[in-house]
Structure formats: C-alpha cells, structure tokens
Amino acid sequence: MVQNRVGVVGFPIEHSLSPVMHNAAFKALGMDGEWLYDAMAIPPDIADYAVKEPQRHGYIGLNVTIPFKQKALEWARPDEIARAVGAVNTLDFRDDTGTNTDVDGFIGDLQAHDVAITGEKVLVLGAGGAARAAVYGLVREGAEVVVVNRTMERASNMLFQLTISAGIQGVKALTLDEVVDWKPSLIVNSTSAGMYPQVDSSPWITGVPIPQGATLYDMVYTPAKTKLMQQVESAGGRAIGGLGMLARQGAEAFKIWTGVEPPIDVMLNTLRTELSKRESQE
Numbered sequence: 001m002v003q004n005r006v007g008v009v010g011f012p013i014e015h016s017l018s019p020v021m022h023n024a025a026f027k028a029l030g031m032d033g034e035w036l037y038d039a040m041a042i043p044p045d046i047a048d049y050a051v052k053e054p055q056r057h058g059y060i061g062l063n064v065t066i067p068f069k070q071k072a073l074e075w076a077r078p079d080e081i082a083r084a085v086g087a088v089n090t091l092d093f094r095d096d097t098g099t100n101t102d103v104d105g106f107i108g109d110l111q112a113h114d115v116a117i118t119g120e121k122v123l124v125l126g127a128g129g130a131a132r133a134a135v136y137g138l139v140r141e142g143a144e145v146v147v148v149n150r151t152m153e154r155a156s157n158m159l160f161q162l163t164i165s166a167g168i169q170g171v172k173a174l175t176l177d178e179v180v181d182w183k184p185s186l187i188v189n190s191t192s193a194g195m196y197p198q199v200d201s202s203p204w205i206t207g208v209p210i211p212q213g214a215t216l217y218d219m220v221y222t223p224a225k226t227k228l229m230q231q232v233e234s235a236g237g238r239a240i241g242g243l244g245m246l247a248r249q250g251a252e253a254f255k256i257w258t259g260v261e262p263p264i265d266v267m268l269n270t271l272r273t274e275l276s277k278r279e280s281q282e
Helices: 020-030 049-057 079-086 102-112 130-139 154-165 176-182 228-232 242-259 265-282
Strands: 004-009 033-040 060-066 090-092 097-099 123-125 144-148 186-189 215-218 239-241
Touching: 004 049, 004 242, 020 033, 020 265, 033 049, 049 060, 060 242, 079 097, 079 102, 079 123, 079 130, 079 154, 090 123, 090 242, 102 130, 102 215, 102 242, 123 130, 130 144, 130 154, 144 154, 144 176, 144 215, 215 228, 228 239, 242 265
Parallel strands: 004 033, 004 060, 123 144, 123 186, 186 215, 215 239
Antiparallel strands: 060 090, 090 097
C-alpha cells in the first residue's frame, strides 16, 4: 500500500513528464511500493483547491506548474530562492515550505556539461519566469549577464523586479545587435521559441550573426534539437538542450520529499524514452 503520495498540479497537466520520471526513480530505488507520484489538473478558477485537496488527501508535497507558480507563493513559506525568482514550483506540506528547484536544476545541468559560468559573459534570451530563474542563478554563480527580449520594457521590468526581490544589480537589457559586439561565451534561451509544435521558430533574429565559439543552453527540450540549436551548431558553436534541466529540477524536489539521492541517469533515460515515444505518436 502506498504510504507517501506526491504529485504535480497545473492546468493543463496531461502533457507533464514528471509522473513517469519520478515513478521510474522510485522503482529504480525499490521505493515504488511506498511512494507514488501523480498529476492533477486543477482549473485556474478554483486555484486554492490545487493545494487544499492534495493536503486533505494526505499528500506529502507537490510540484506546481503553469498557471500556479506565482500563486503558490501564497500557499507556503517561500524560501530565499522562491522569493527571489517570484515563483514556487515545489511544496513540502510537512513544514509548510515552498522553493523553486528550476534554479539549481539549470545551474546543475550547466555544471554537468562542464560549461563555465563564473566570470563568463552570458546572454539570456527572454524575460519570463524561466529567464528570472536563469538570471538569478547565473548572477549567484558570478557570471556577467545581459538580457535580450522582444520587448525591452518587459526585460527592464524583470530586472527591476529582481533588484527588489534579490538585490540583483548590474544586469543590462540590450538589443541583440549590441550583444553580438559584447561577445558572450554562453547563450541561454529561456523563451518557448522552437518548442514543439512551433519547431521552425527561433528567438534569434535573421541576419544577426551568432557569436563565434559560443555555447547555447536551450531550455526547450522538445524537439531534442531546436532550430536555434541547429543555428548555433552551424555557426561552429556547442548546443545543449534542456532535458537535463527538467531531470535535475525534478531530482531536487525528489530529494526534498524523500531525503534520498535520486538516480539522475534513470530519470534522464526515462525522459528520453518517453519523449521519443510521444514524438513517434504525433
């Protein structure tokens, strides 16, 4: 009999890869008889039920995804990372705390790929929640960061909010042309451009040269190789997809709930297999 239940809430939620990833990890560690991870679709107009109902049914904790990541700041005591990023993606009901594992998942995957961060010039594309997590994590690790977004005003507003929430200063919002002259060694795509099914789109403006020798980290993980990744590789750069970030942010939540080190290789391989299966069914 399952004694410990965790899961993910969001809307829609049927696309989530988290249940198959976490349950594979539980099985690999022989924990599947005691632990279960499932997904719950909660419409936005009854948002508070996203936390009330699982708590009432004895859940230990939850992952929180769109559209509830900001709302979840009200559902628990957010830690420093969650307050800085302005979003919670992991709740632990046992001590009523909330954190955001996207930051450590992102930085951890860069480190796993031996990507230099400290002292490096890094361009972040985008100005949404994923960009906030990226900028916060990169600055925390000692990188020099600039942000490019289609709307300069939105980028400036994001940086202003990070100054208030995390004391981050010195990060500039620039145009793509200005950044090329700046010569970043790392480019981070935190936009959804190129994500399935819009596989022909790219956040990189046509005609603007890609910085020579730059590494791209694309947070998009489906398809496995986005148009932007192809563009960077064609320009002689290195491109890394976001599947590792998905696995590592999930692994951080796994550790919070269970106190056990999760099998990252199992989680990654499970994600690759599941994505391949879904792509073949499309």
